Amino acid sequence: MARETYWVALFKSVSYALMAEKVLKKEGIPFKLIPVPKEISADCGVCLRFTADARETILQVLSGRVEIAHIRPLE
Amino acid sequence: MKEMMTVDARELSCPEPVIRAKKALEMNSNILVIVDNVMALENVKRLGSKVGCVIEVDHREDGTYRIHLSKGDGIGPIIGKDDDLICENKPIPVRSGPFVIVFPENRMGRGSDELGEVLIRTFIHTLPLQETKPDTIIFYNSGVKLTVKDAVVLDDLKTLAEAGVEMLVCGTCVNYYDIAKDVAVGTISNMYDIAGIMSRSGRLVMP
Numbered sequence: 189m190a191r192e193t194y195w196v197a198l199f200k201s202v203s204y205a206l207m208a209e210k211v212l213k214k215e216g217i218p219f220k221l222i223p224v225p226k227e228i229s230a231d232c233g234v235c236l237r238f239t240a241d242a243r244e245t246i247l248q249v250l251s252g253r254v255e256i257a258h259i260r261p262l263e
Numbered sequence: 264m265k266e267m268m269t270v271d272a273r274e275l276s277c278p279e280p281v282i283r284a285k286k287a288l289e290m291n292s293n294i295l296v297i298v299d300n301v302m303a304l305e306n307v308k309r310l311g312s313k314v315g316c317v318i319e320v321d322h323r324e325d326g327t328y329r330i331h332l333s334k335g336d337g338i339g340p341i342i343g344k345d346d347d348l349i350c351e352n353k354p355i356p357v358r359s360g361p362f363v364i365v366f367p368e369n370r371m372g373r374g375s376d377e378l379g380e381v382l383i384r385t386f387i388h389t390l391p392l393q394e395t396k397p398d399t400i401i402f403y404n405s406g407v408k409l410t411v412k413d414a415v416v417l418d419d420l421k422t423l424a425e426a427g428v429e430m431l432v433c434g435t436c437v438n439y440y441d442i443a444k445d446v447a448v449g450t451i452s453n454m455y456d457i458a459g460i461m462s463r464s465g466r467l468v469m470p
Binding site: 202205221222223234 | 385
């Protein structure tokens with residue numbers, strides 16, 4: 189089995205990440221809050237990690253509610 | 264004025280420069296120590312101030328430091344231990360015993376509880392990725408809440424448990440919070456085992 193492809197969504201601040209988390213939790217979308225991987229940023233930030241197939245749904249449910257600063261696949 | 268004694272301590276590794284400077288100071292009240300690194304400089308300066316010397320430092324362009332130490336008459340043997348030496352290459356004493364991580368709370372750090380809960384999640388996320396994993400993880404007080412079935416960190420803890428990390432969950436604490444039936448990872452333990460492992464640990468990390 190191929191390894192799962194993950195994506196991450198980064199936000200302007202920790203508060204935004206927490207707001208997004210609440211929305212995803214309410215919508216029942218699986219995700220994991222993780223530290224921003226070092227290869228993306230050296231900042232001590234947090235981001236939301238999810239599987240590639242959840243990407244569209246996440247963009248939809250967060251649209252107009254929480255602004256995503258950056259969304260990208262995880263190496 | 265007595266002739267100044269010169270100690271050339273270049274290319275000597277720590278703690279040799281300060282040992283030579285000390286010997287020279289016991290015989291002379293006026294010495295010049297030449298060193299080629301900041302660590303030796305700091306150690307020699309510390310020696311100088313400990314025995315009440317006037318210290319003058321000349322940083323040369325070639326990277327060496329000329330440290331002039333002068334003291335009043337009556338220099339005797341310098342008493343005192345060398346335990347304040349800073350040697351980068353001084354081996355850190357390795358204590359044998361298990362590597363233990365203790366979670367005394369279900370959050371990390373003081374300040375904002377909300378932030379602390381985020382931090383502990385990210386901390387635990389990184390543990391399975393570490394080359395050196397703990398031998399044992401101990402949970403007590405609200406830390407036990409991290410081990411229950413709906414805890415967000417449960418998957419990471421299970422990964423660690425599968426990798427052979429022993430997990431002890433304080434029984435008194437799960438009883439107090441009334442979550443004994445919800446504990447989903449680790450072994451319910453008691454203070455004898457918890458205190459025993461903490462006492463025997465070679466390294467104890469408390470986030």
